[in-house]
Amino acid sequence: MxxxxxxxxxxxxxxxxxxxxxxxxxxxxxxxxxxxxxxxxxxxxxxxxxxxxxxxxxxxxxxxxxxxxxxxxxxxxxxxxxxxxxxxxxxxxxxxxxxxxxxxxxxxxxxxxxxxxxxxxxxxxxxxxxxxxxxxxxxxxxxxxxxxxxxxxxxxxxxxxxxxxxxxxEPWEAPKHLHGFTHSGPGYQRPKVVPYEADLQRAAEVLNAGKKVAILIGAGARGAAVEVVQAANVLAAGVAKALLGKDVLPDDAPFVTGSIGLLGTKPSWELMQNCDTLLMIGSGFPWTEFLPEEGKARAVQIDIDPAMLGLRYPCEVNLHGDAAETLRALLPLLEHKEDRSWQEEIAVQVRDWWKVMEDRAHAPANPVNPQRVVWEMSPQLPDNAIVTSDSGSCANWFARDYRVKQGQRATLSGGLACMGAAVPYAIAAKFAHPDRPVVALVGDGAMQMNNMAELITIQKYWQQWSDPRLIVCVFNNQDLNQVTWEQRVMEGNARFEATQQLPDVRYAQFAESLGLQGIFVDNPDELEDAWRRALSADRPVVLEVKTDPEVAPLPPHITFKQAKAFMSSMAKGDRGAAQIISDTASQLLHKKK
Known part of the structure; x- marks a missing residue:
């Protein structure tokens, strides 16, 4: 045939x-x-x-x-x-x-x-x-x-x-050796892309002249972690991470300020506001209000995609090249900065910020503070763990409370910021790396939208994986929480119950009905043990946590306009306004329970 x-x-x-x-x-x-x-x-x-x-x-x-x-x-x-x-x-x-x-x-x-x-x-x-x-x-x-x-x-x-x-x-018919046909072949090898020496020299001159250098990395810096650290050490710089670059560098490095943007950290905000020089590497981070004000910092950008060069911030030198290869060529041209006070100041800010995060995670909530869910997860994850996050308020806690370690991988839907990506991402991670534990952080909105059905896919295939651990952690707050806060802070409107209220679904019980393990938590003191049980289970787990929807995902810097809009929404009779104000004050004062 x-x-x-x-x-x-x-x-x-x-x-x-x-x-x-x-x-x-x-x-x-x-x-x-x-x-x-x-x-x-x-x-x-x-x-x-x-x-x-x-x-x-x-x-x-x-x-x-x-x-x-x-x-x-x-x-x-x-x-x-x-x-x-x-x-x-x-x-x-x-x-x-x-x-x-x-x-x-x-x-x-x-x-x-x-x-x-x-x-x-x-x-x-x-x-x-x-x-x-x-x-x-x-x-x-x-x-x-x-x-x-x-x-x-x-x-x-x-x-x-x-x-x-x-x-x-139809029967396969190879292209003929005639006019009107073409004969193609498979195979592709990515080339080495490095800028000209003269452009590297111009970039080095800008960076060497800076006294307060900030580095911003994105997913394009993956594979260049060693070179980024070397550049930060030579330039005495701080390093902020766009969300897609969260796993490029571990969070235990004292000069790593963490995520940037609405979901970012105060040290990253301060880094960008006070730097005099900016080096961007493999990042298309979209929110320019979190970058230095135009004209206040000289800038150099490295990107493999020339369409991204000079797009977010006007740069004196745009380097079209692979991040690792370009940094290797640039490093010998950089001058070691003897004054380390800028980097030392950054390290103090980072240390203090993690203390604030710990205190905020332990602030009282009703019943469970969602920040604490991720805070308790972070130290228990093995060094080879993979973490995915959905879009929504859970992405805030992924961005801030998850302290990524060397060797761990993490991602979410970045540019599209789409609900429903965390569980399919996690499934793909398990097929690609069946010997590594995987955690998906998911809001109840995304679970109800399309992720619950993919638990069936997990049930169908999990016994093929050499390490069966796949944990779907559901933040059950019966609220489309990120949009609720956007209604309050950006629009000055009270929470609109018709659009925001979600049915209360027993996600852990649904998992058990499929033959997976379900764990339900509504007491913050049980979180540490719940994560321990999930990470030692012999099959995939749905860890359902009843979280407080009134814990505000505070941005690193609150503008007067945002504060005014928030108070306006409270004045319009938002559900539990007194509770929200109390919880927000508790976060800002970061008092422990």
Whole structure:
């Protein structure tokens, strides 16, 4: 029997090193699924992970790319299956994660006939994808895969290959050696990208002239941790971290000020407000109000993506290059600063800030202070743990109260800031690193939106993992909490119960109904032991904590406008205004229970 085009499709993915695909079946992609099945029967296939929803498949592909640096791959049928992929693909696009999406389509012979599930998917994916093409003939499939994968890997972006049903089942026909055909091949090696010596020298002159140097790192600095530390030591600098760069450096380094921005720390705020020189490395951190005021600091930026250079802050020198390679070339040109008072002052601020965080975590709450959930988790995590966070108020505690250690990995949906990413990220982390414990920090809004269903995916696959520990920690406060605080602080409105109130769901009991372990906590004194039990369990765990929704996720710097809006919302009769003001005062005074 001749090879089908779908069989060649799978072989070509294997040639590119693809070993796992996250997806959901459907008749529009059945030809490719059949080819995966046939390849697996021969012992030379690709692992297929069946998710509950195509959006989760795209999130898992993005998570795979983030936690491995390799291409993540997701698959769907055409029509609604394909459109379901979009949110997860936008997450990959905005966080520069290389992902290939494979989508089915109606038959070529029916295209243009308003056929069932027929959509112009190339137009649908045009904004999210660096490369998107629909196959019209078997001979075209080869270069679509080769070019799509190469572009996704080289540009750290999204590629989409759409394969109509009839093309999948047609006999494979290699491109002919004739006009009108093209002959492509697999393979891509990332080049060494380093700026010219003259540009490095100009950057060094700016940095050497600074007396108070601040460094901001993002996910693009991953792989350059040693060089960042060397630069900080030579320049006597402090280092702030954008959220996607949280795990690039551990938080026990005295000059590391932690996260920056609304979810950031006071030392990071002070670092940016008082520096005279800024070095940005691999970061597209969006909120410029948390960077030095324009004109108050000289700046140098390093980024592998030239589109990000000079975008957030006007820089005297923009260096297009890989973070590690560029820093290695730059370091010999930097002068060791004898005056260490700036860095020493930063270390004092950092030490004092962690004491404030400890006290805030132990401030009274009703019933459990959400900050303490993460505070108690942090010291118990093994050095090889992986932590994911959802968007929402839990991201505040992930950003501030989680003290990342050397060797740990952590991420969340950064540029898109999408609800529902934490659990699929965690599942992808377990498949990529089955020997490492994984924790997902999730709000109850995200659990109800789409993450509860993925507990079924965990139940389906967990016994394949050499280390079964995957902990989904749910902050159950019956409130869409981050938006509630945005209503109060940004709009000056009282909490709108019609939009904010969530049903009370027994997440731990749901986990137990699936055969997982459930732990419920509504007493802060039980948290330490609950984390110990979860981290020593013989199966995945849902740790449900009944947290206080009135603990404010205080920004590192409160403006007069924000304070005025907050008090205005309280004056409008917000639910439990007296409790909120009391809890906020308790945080600000950081008194222990």
């Amino acid at each position: 001749s090879m089908k085009t779908s069989d060649f499709f799978v072989q070509r993915l294997k040639a590119w090193g693809v070993t796992r695909i996250y997806g959901y079946p459907g008749d529009g992609i059945n030809g490719v699924l059949g080819a995966i099945q046939r390849a697996n029967e021969k012992g030379d296939g690709i692992e297929f992970i069946q998710v509950r929803h195509e959006e989760m498949a795209a999130f898992m592909a993005a998570g795979h790319a983030k936690f491995t640096g390799e291409l993540g791959v997701c698959l769907s049928t055409g029509g609604p299956g394909a459109t379901h992929l979009l949110t997860g693909l936008y997450d990959a696009k905005m966080d520069h994660a290389p992902v290939l999406a494979i989508a089915g389509q109606a038959e070529v012979t029916a295209r243009g006939a308003s056929y069932q599930q027929e959509m112009n998917l190339d137009r649908v994916f045009a904004d999210v994808a660096n490369f998107v093409q629909e196959a019209a003939a078997p001979a075209q499939v080869r270069h679509l895969i080769d070019r799509g994968v190469r572009i996704a890997k080289a540009q750290n972006g999204v590629a989409v290959v759409i394969v109509p049903k009839d093309i999948q089942d």
